[in-house]
Amino acid sequence: MSHTVLWRTCAAALAVSTAAALTSCGSSSSSSATGGTSDSASQPWSKLKVDPKIKAEFPEKVQQAGSLNVAADASYAPDEFFGTDNKTIIGMGADLAHALSAITGIDFNMTNSTFDAIIPGIQAGRFDAAISSMTDLKEREAKVDFVDYFNAGTIFMVNSSGDLDISKLDQLCGLTVATERGTTEQIDATNQSKACTDAGKKAVNVLTFPDQNEVNLALSTGRADVVTADSPVGAYQVQLSKGKFKVTGEYGIAPYGIALPKNSGMVQPLESALTALIADGVYGKILDKWSLQKGAIQAPALNGAVS
DSSP, X not given: OBXXXXXXXXXXHHTXXXXXXHSOOOOOOEEEEOTTOTTOTTSTTTTOOOOHHHHHHSOHHHHHHOEEEEEEOTEETTTXXXXXXXSXXXXXXXXXXXXXXXXXXXXXXXXXXXXXXXXXXXXXXXXXXXXXXXXOOHHXXXXXXXXXXXXXXXXXXXXXXXXXXXXXXXXXXXXXXXXXTTSHHHHHHHHHHHHHHHTTSOOOEEEEESSHHHHHHHHHTTSOSEEEEEHXXXXXXXXXXXXXXXXXXXXXXXXXXXXXXXXXXXXXXHHHHHHHHXXXXXXXXXXXXXXXXXXXXXXXXXXXXXX
16 A cells, blocks of 8 residues: 655754765764763753663663664664764664663664664674664564664655656566665565566566665666655655655555564663653654654554564
């Protein structure tokens, strides 16, 4: 079923240079999401205090370490992307990490990673968690646990100069589609290609790239006919493109989840922390900051995949 959800991006996001948002940095730099950073005085989480009850819910080893290594694909503006210093990870997901850090007393240290390496990295112990616009899927729940925090759809984005008007997956037959590697968009396009050939139509030529910046480049250079990406990301890129790109349709609303190692003991404290952030309005203020209110949830879900 196709959903029409109009996503907007805010002035704060657009203040980041187009080059920083569209160019792949390839950095492995980390940025600390702590409640007490020097530039946090006017941020939504600035007045939060550590809730000792929530902190006490974390496993003892996490409390003792005082920090978590949190993966993020920093090519996915406005959710997770590099600021103008090409080092600090900013965006809605990074702000959520700041707020979680402030209320739990645990530092959320954001580390850039290609998206397809995140779940293997969690399984191997390289990452303690991920806040990276990761859709909660049943297939992924077999490998990691999720605490769901946002809802997003998938958009079709094309060059404005062309005449393509794609609003459904079955219109992709015979077209070249660019997606980020390891995403639900790659899965959907690949499955649709088989559906096309089963129906006697041309296959979908699915191009996959390690990050969203390269996906966008494939569209701008004409290498791809269509890009599929999450709703907030597509809307953001349309604005940055200054009329070169347009969104023609959307489908499949599904939850984003904070990904955690299976049976890590962190699901409950993060559910408690998110519930508190929603109740005191900080969660809503973060979404307001990035103009992503359409994706707001009323309460976090645990492993709430719809498919």
